[in-house]
Amino acid sequence: MLRDAAEGTTVADYSWPEPDRRGQIGRGPARLDGAVKSTGFARYPSDRNPPGLLAAKILTCPHAHARVVRIDTAAAEAIPGVRVVQVIQGEGSEIQWAGDEVAAVAAETDDIARDALRAIQVEYEVLPHFVTEEHRERAPVAEPGSERTDGDPDAAFASAHRTVEQTLGMPQMAHMCLEPHGQVASWDGDELEVHASTQAVSTLAGQFASELGIPATQVRIRTEYMGGGFGSKFSPDRWGIVGAELAREAGAPVKLFLDRDQEVSVAGSRPSAFARVRVAADEQGRLVAWDSDSWGSGGLPGAGQTPLPYVFSRLPNRRLRHTSVPTNLAGARAWRAPNHPQACFLTMASLDDLANELDLDPIEFLDRNLEFTGRADVYREELGIAAGMAGWKERWQPRKRSRDSALQRGLGVSIHTWGGRGHASNCDVTVHADGAVEARIGSQDIGTGTRTIVAQVLAETFGLELPQVRVSLGDNRFPQSGPSGGSSTVGGVSASTRRAAQDALREVLARVAPELGAAPEELAAAGGRVFVEGEPSRSMSWTEAASRIGGAPVSAQGRNPGPGRLISSGVGGVQIAEVEVDMETGVVHVERMIAVQDCGLIVNRRLAESQVHGGLIMGVGYALFEEWIPDPVTGRLLNADMEFYKLAGLLDVGSLEVHMMTGPGYDERGVIGLGEPPVISPGAAISNAVANAIGVRVPYLPLTPDRVLDALAGRGGIA
Amino acid sequence: MSDEAKGSGFSRRSFLRGGAAGALSGGLAAGLLPEDAAAAAAPKDVDGVPTVGPGPVEVELEVNGVVRRLEAEPRVTLLDALRDHLDTTGPKRVCDRGACGACTVLEDGHPIYACSRLLIESAGRSITTVEGLGSPDAMHEVQQAFVENDAQQCGYCTPGFVVAAAALLARNPRPGEREIEAGLGGNFCRCGTYMGILGVVGAPGHAAGRSGGDHGG
Structure with missing residues (x-):
């Protein structure tokens, strides 16, 4: 215990153990749910088949903009096996995007439900639509944001040594969760249980309750496993409410998961971003001015300003203009590191072109301007490490002007930042008299390894091994913990768990201290034993110690935020891409990606590396392959599937090399989230590598062969 | 069979x-x-x-x-x-x-x-x-390798990958890049677990293989 002089009270000391005393933190145990996932025994929400289950399907509007004139469900209701037909948007409703929900059916089988959808007759009045925001001048509605000017950009541009100006952009793209959005809803009287594929176990109940007109205390949310969210699964969504209503009316459990075309079209996308960017530097290669006229769309809601200029946010003399362009497409959702990949591409591609104009190595150019970032020392160290890993000094060459060979290689670099502070979290830790230890926490493991992280913190604190502790999560009956978004989970749950575990341990130590003839604060737990610090012979096993607590288990609740420096926020990362471009076909292949990343104190090294790998791979996807392709004529997506909406495959991603910044200078910061940062830079780094390889900028992501060939031919710019 | x-x-x-x-x-x-x-x-x-x-x-x-x-x-x-x-x-x-x-x-x-x-x-x-193929208490060696190589995150693609990898390795215990592409090119992962999966099938440069990687755990 520490004496807090200012308060004059005794406060507990909550901290992470010193490096030489860590039993779990920083190691790389395999994820605890690996075996159930690898054997197919893990039951995802979409795998639940309670007795009497009905299958539900949703009828969607095929038009991007329409009014419902008439809807007739009689034929559907007459189909044997159809139990409930519900009109979601009836006559007179104005539909604003293709794929919006019009009606729903619950039936005895999936196929019968589909039959019923086909039997519903809907007459629409088709209205004009707009889905191609790249051409903002054609938009029927565009919402100019306020213009913001800092310093004197006009004067700075006028006296600059070099200026580049061009239009860059990237389209909307999908989350493409492999488990579609949806849930199994069942009622027991007026109590609702929902097995939901969600990132927000603790916050969903209130949203269901208010929509359904029941108290939140009567809503149980369960999510033992879930098949991916990436920012798109924070809400019950209309299909969640409809599923619960169908179940209530049918008096039977209802499974409602979106079909793939619906999942791609309406259940999550990342906003597009386009910008006319002008940026200038002086003769020393120092940035002097930025001017961007940006626009973008996240469907009907449009899209806000991304943080420009990215990372170099202290750059003086800048002007930012932004136009939000609504389209007749479903609204965007938070996509892993919201706004950052777009801002990163617009900025880092522009700076890379400016470095080229200055005849400077882009790493040297970034280095000369790090004072404009908030983390110059971290970036400088990371740039050095990344350059070393890439062999940059020996292998980087200025952009090629010649086409001596059909296959050209190039290197590109980008840097990024993220916050990642732990969210609000509560955790109950219980120690039983047999020595069993359990944490209960209303969090969720969305694939990042939250279950394993909590177990490691428990085992670390009590000096136990992982099989000796139990973690229960994925249930809103457990102490509420924040939604898994923005890389906030690992900080939140590790801090709340650590505080609860330290308090519970202190209580156990207080009970055994007299027997060991020491004060409680002289005791420690490690290696399965409780002992007097510095005198390991005065000890007892953990099981013995726990047996002294008597009949009632010891339990403690930990919270985040709370006392002690367990977490912080703010990270920097550097990525280098190496590509090979076929100058004849325009095909880009990523040969190698290097990621250097800090995230404070790493709890699980293996899971941390997996997060970075995942970010890099998703990044290769949006850099080379992924985009929503809306058909301007019909307003529907042309690729609402997995054949033509292309994810990166196993052998598309090249060699991935990860260096995590750990140890002195990093560990002291405490735990910081890692899910978002590694997905931010790949688009920029790969685009810069392609420019380095072929000598010209391809102004658009993804870098599809047609766009590469257009750029080589000097055509194909953005509107 | x-x-x-x-x-x-x-x-x-x-x-x-x-x-x-x-x-x-x-x-x-x-x-x-x-x-x-x-x-x-x-x-x-x-x-x-x-x-x-x-x-x-x-x-x-x-x-x-x-x-x-x-x-x-x-x-x-x-x-x-x-x-x-x-x-x-x-x-x-x-x-x-x-x-x-x-x-x-x-x-x-x-x-x-x-x-x-x-x-x-x-x-x-x-x-x-x-x-x-196996159960959590008695995993197939390929399933064990998925765990050891951390070849899963959300795990929703994992069952398909495990079966495809088991079939690939049954045909060819040491597949080259072309065989891996043919055997696993029809499976996609969204979380980005490909490095682990390449380790499972022992791809060149991913030597962890089915004996499992040492991550100090």
Whole structure:
């Protein structure tokens, strides 16, 4: 215990153990749910088949903009096996995007439900639509944001040594969760249980309750496993409410998961971003001015300003203009590191072109301007490490002007930042008299390894091994913990768990201290034993110690935020891409990606590396392959599937090399989230590598062969 | 594995009990049980083509070593039969049209997309899903390797990848890049677990392999 002089009270000391005393933190145990996932025994929400289950399907509007004139469900209701037909948007409703929900059916089988959808007759009045925001001048509605000017950009541009100006952009793209959005809803009287594929176990109940007109205390949310969210699964969504209503009316459990075309079209996308960017530097290669006229769309809601200029946010003399362009497409959702990949591409591609104009190595150019970032020392160290890993000094060459060979290689670099502070979290830790230890926490493991992280913190604190502790999560009956978004989970749950575990341990130590003839604060737990610090012979096993607590288990609740420096926020990362471009076909292949990343104190090294790998791979996807392709004529997506909406495959991603910044200078910061940062830079780094390889900028992501060939031919710019 | 060689004593011939079925041939006939189904659903020839349905037909097949009998419409896919009728939910429905591989199962030892096979096509055949390869307490070596290589995050693509990788490694224990592409190129992961999966199949430069990587854990 520490004496807090200012308060004059005794406060507990909550901290992470010193490096030489860590039993779990920083190691790389395999994820605890690996075996159930690898054997197919893990039951995802979409795998639940309670007795009497009905299958539900949703009828969607095929038009991007329409009014419902008439809807007739009689034929559907007459189909044997159809139990409930519900009109979601009836006559007179104005539909604003293709794929919006019009009606729903619950039936005895999936196929019968589909039959019923086909039997519903809907007459629409088709209205004009707009889905191609790249051409903002054609938009029927565009919402100019306020213009913001800092310093004197006009004067700075006028006296600059070099200026580049061009239009860059990237389209909307999908989350493409492999488990579609949806849930199994069942009622027991007026109590609702929902097995939901969600990132927000603790916050969903209130949203269901208010929509359904029941108290939140009567809503149980369960999510033992879930098949991916990436920012798109924070809400019950209309299909969640409809599923619960169908179940209530049918008096039977209802499974409602979106079909793939619906999942791609309406259940999550990342906003597009386009910008006319002008940026200038002086003769020393120092940035002097930025001017961007940006626009973008996240469907009907449009899209806000991304943080420009990215990372170099202290750059003086800048002007930012932004136009939000609504389209007749479903609204965007938070996509892993919201706004950052777009801002990163617009900025880092522009700076890379400016470095080229200055005849400077882009790493040297970034280095000369790090004072404009908030983390110059971290970036400088990371740039050095990344350059070393890439062999940059020996292998980087200025952009090629010649086409001596059909296959050209190039290197590109980008840097990024993220916050990642732990969210609000509560955790109950219980120690039983047999020595069993359990944490209960209303969090969720969305694939990042939250279950394993909590177990490691428990085992670390009590000096136990992982099989000796139990973690229960994925249930809103457990102490509420924040939604898994923005890389906030690992900080939140590790801090709340650590505080609860330290308090519970202190209580156990207080009970055994007299027997060991020491004060409680002289005791420690490690290696399965409780002992007097510095005198390991005065000890007892953990099981013995726990047996002294008597009949009632010891339990403690930990919270985040709370006392002690367990977490912080703010990270920097550097990525280098190496590509090979076929100058004849325009095909880009990523040969190698290097990621250097800090995230404070790493709890699980293996899971941390997996997060970075995942970010890099998703990044290769949006850099080379992924985009929503809306058909301007019909307003529907042309690729609402997995054949033509292309994810990166196993052998598309090249060699991935990860260096995590750990140890002195990093560990002291405490735990910081890692899910978002590694997905931010790949688009920029790969685009810069392609420019380095072929000598010209391809102004658009993804870098599809047609766009590469257009750029080589000097055509194909953005509107 | 031939139909007659299965440990359960199950054989394709034992299904062919009805006279009408005897006139049928190939996978469509095997395992259909016309005498047990409604008369309207009995297989019949339409313009010389053996035909069942549209009503429910009774089908028998072996799933993970157990003979299962179910009644389903001929349009029901093998995947939906497994997941919705037999509560075998390891294979996942992701794209439902043969593009992503999450539903991969073995049919008589060969990897197939269960979403793109009708149940009646698999009648009389032996299906092995990811659950049939091993269990959490007794994992198949490929499943063990998925754990050791951290070749899963959310885990929704994992069952399909495990089955496809097991089939690949059964054919070729040391596959080269081309074989890996052919064997696993039909499976997609969204979380980005490819480095772990390459380790599982022992791809060059991913030497962790099936003996597992040492991550200090």
